[in-house]
Amino acid sequence: MPTITYIQPDGTAEAMTVEDGTTLMRAAVTSGVDGIVGECGGQAMCATCHVYVRPEFAGRLPQIGDDEDEMLDCTTAERTDRSRLGCQISVDAGLDGIVVDVPADQV
Template sequence: MPTITYVQPGGAADAVTAEDGTTLMRAAVTNGVDGIVGECGGQAMCATCHVYVRPEFAARLPEIGDEEEEMLECTTAERTENSRLGCQISVDAGLDGIVVDVPADQV
């Protein structure tokens, strides 16, 4: 099972494991990771699962789709070149060990 590390704004880290095919958002919500809300349940309609993917993992991710692109324009926290919606990233062995930073604000 892939491991995902969520780094909080203060530097504390939560490492969780997830079944292949689980999204970053679902893994965070299921494991009670602070700062990941997922209000829309993973439909790319709320941007409350915004994360900053560490640069070393960016090339392993799928392209940003139109819906994700639109919602990233609506994030509460600043959008950066590393911004992604956690609900649009499914983990598998290729993303084992991924590290993402949680924004200070989601809603």
């Protein structure tokens, strides 16, 4: 089972093990990670699961789809080249150990 680590703006890390196929958003919401809300339930329609993916994992992620790209322009926190919507990233063995930063403007 893959592990996800969420880093809060104050540097606090929260690591969790999840079932294959769990999205970054769903794992955060079910575990009560501050700053990840998932208001739309994972439909790429609210941008309340915006995270910054650490560069070492960027090459392992799926391409950004049109809906995600559009919503990333509507985030509370600044969009960067590391920005992704957590609801659009399903974790499996290929992303085991992924580390994401929660934007300060969402906490």
